[in-house]
Amino acid sequence: MNLFLQGGQVASEDSAPVASDVWIENGTIKAVAPGLDVPEGAKIIDCVGKIIMPGMFDAHVHFREPGQEAKETIKDGTEAAINGGITGVVMMPNTSPAIDSATVVNRVLEEGKKCRIPVYTSGCITIGRKGEEMAPIAGMKKAGVLMLTDDGDAVPNAALLKRSMEYASDFDMFFASHCEDPQLAGPRALNEGAVSYRLGIEGTPALAEEICMDRDIRIAHATDTYLHIQHVSSALGMETIRWWRDERGAKVSGEVSPHHLMFCDEDIGEYDTHYKMNPPLRTKADNEALVQGLKDGVFRIIATDHAPHTEFEKSQAFVDAPNGITGLDTALVSLFDRFVDKGEFGWDLIVKRYSAEPRRMMRVDVAEVSEGNAADLLVFDPNGQTTFTKEFMKSKSSNTPFLDKTLKGSIDVVVLGDEVLLER
Amino acid sequence: MAHKDFLDISSLQREEIISLLDQAVPFKDLFTRSVKKVPALKGKTVLMLFYEPSTRTLSSFEVAAKRLSADVTIFDVPHSSVTKGESVRDTIDTLQAMRADYIVVRHRLSGQPAAIARQTGASVINAGDGAHAHPTQALLDAFTFREKFPEMEGRRVLIMGDILHSRVARSTSTIFEKLGVEVAFCGPGSLVPQTRFPRFTNYEEAMKWKPDVVYLLRVQKERQTASFFPSDREYHQTYGVTDERLKQIAGEGIYVMHPGPINRGVELCDAVLDYDRCLISQQVENGIAARMSVLYGLKSKKS
Helix, strand or coil: CEEEEEEEEECCCCCCCEEEEEEEECCEEEEEECCCCCCCCCEEEECCCCEEEECEEEEEECCCCCCCCCCCCHHHHHHHHHHCCEEEEEECCCCCCCCCCHHHHHHHHHHHHCCCCCEEECECCEHHHCCCCECCHHHHHHHCCCCECCCCCCCCCHHHHHHHHHHHHHHCCCEEECCCCHHHHCCCCCECCHHHHHHCCCCECHHHHHHHHHHHHHHHHHCCCCEEECCCCCHHHHHHHHHHHHHHCCCEEEEECHHHHHCCHHHHCCCCHHHCCCCCCCCHHHHHHHHHHHHCCCEEEECCCECCCCHHHHCCCCCCCCCCCCCCCCHHHHHHHHHHCCCCCCHHHHHHHHHHHHHHHHCCCCCCCCCCCECEEEEEEEEEEEECCCCCCCCCCCCCCCCCCEEEEEEEEEEECCEEEEEC | CCCCCECCCCCCCHHHHHHHHHHHHHHHHHCCCCCCCCCCCCCCEEEEEECCCCCHHHHHHHHHHHHCCCEEEEECHHHCHHHHCCCHHHHHHHHHCCCCCEEEEEECCCCHHHHHHHHCCCEEEEEEECCCECHHHHHHHHHHHHHHCCCCCCCEEEEECCCCCCHHHHHHHHHHHHCCCEEEEECCCCCCCCCCCCEECCHHHHHCCCCCEEEECCCCHHHHHCCCCCCHHHHHHHHCECHHHHHHHHHCCCEEECCCCCCECCCECHHHHHCCCECHHHHHHHHHHHHHHHHHHHHHHHC
């Protein structure tokens, strides 16, 4: 393969996009510079007015395989990722059976190898995510697990979490926490406040998340463990991470999802289950605080929490419908439409928080559009637009607030190594 | 009404509410005649789909529909395929084939009637969903209130009890608000959330607000077991209408309302039921007229 991306602007985590051509030969970036001569035999892709950036990396996806393949498979999930400019993913372990042993890790990674992008996985802290017994951490590490989490639930037993962190210290593993006090959380349907009162559904206060967050960070700090806080939804939760990091030097980072930056509980309207997820959407004030937390780097990474569910499941009454929305197909375009295009923050932030930092955190090679690197990039057209129809989206499910909506921006090309994964 | 369904009070305009109330008046007059029936819904089918046990609301709707000459079918949820795990959505698909004109739904989950309404062409009437709404109860409450206070505007209703879990509190407060009646809530702090209405957690303070009606809510047994308050006895002493408090209520000429069924010795003492300004049985009677008005109102749009 011999590819010449002509006339675009190359985005990086450190600066605003810089005008450059990019030449790729046999899967390697041969040159990045403005005004290059077109190499002989190269296929030219016109990138005038477009942004060339490294492939995104999503460190929080639910691929439902094994066990719930009607919602999503690893194959379909990775195709949704490619469709959204994402060239690497980390699976969450709440499959059925859960990813809590080397056997299941191997099975998942085997399936992943059949896909066109790398698939990584996390492993459970406790067996079956039940919060009762420690999972075989050393065995899973050997099989290739990158991170430990019981995502979907918190580890309810603080002593067990502490012992797991102490035990894992010898295996160079880090932890991630889904923070939630189960009693305070209640039925886990939506934020507690005016909207939950109006709709007559018991709400989940942000307190449920913040209390558990504080507990988990304290345990991690006491055991000198790196802890990543998943899908933070509230202003005070974000401030909790900031305080522990800045005032106590705790090794802690946060993650924020596009939907918690963009939507609030009022968007639920009359029981729209496409706005139902856990943790729930909070308030407009929380949206603003989370955007600020992202700019300040309290959130080390952006991740979608891609959570596919079938149309039937989401058509049930609000309380019965499962939590979660898909995100891989829509994340990058929606971040552009809502933030970059409006000048809220630049491409450098996106590249840093959705490509470079998640890879660093997971200790995989960082993708960068620079000479000598393996090709791992995408071409984004800020003047294009995308309509997220069921047909357009590659996820097996289409439970997203963006269903049939048209947003600014489009992902035109995705290249990984020697292969053009997407071109439109 | 320019609506296919009757799901909640919030989506109604003040004028629509008033016309539903006005329309209920001649229906109520009918009850004193020897023939209590009119042919308004002749040939129409009303399907009752009650996922929660209910005797009062179910019978009230049944009588209302029959007095309008509709055919009434009660879908026997406890003995149906629902107990075999059939989803609501699949049940509705099955019932579609029966071509009901109206489906009256009660469900434990907030929002279920709305979900059904989206799925079917029939007019869906919400007979109570979770803690969300009970709009026909609100309508009969407003009707009963208006019989005593025809001007309504500026009058005051104090709603007492478990506001947090009550669909009646939500719908009834909303209808009064739309009709210009002032509403306040009173009850234990664990059961009265912050809302747009004044909030009291002390009975005596609330009575200083000078309500024209004290509207008592049923205290559900399961709230006590879930520790929202310590005991029925303590509830009665702190927030219930005791014999002592009834004297004050009678002295000030305040009316008492309650959606039923009542808990004697919890939210009220026995003597309240003999109090001449207790409107509980009027509410039941007016419930039929109010529900006839809703069925009739939806009909006029359809045909």
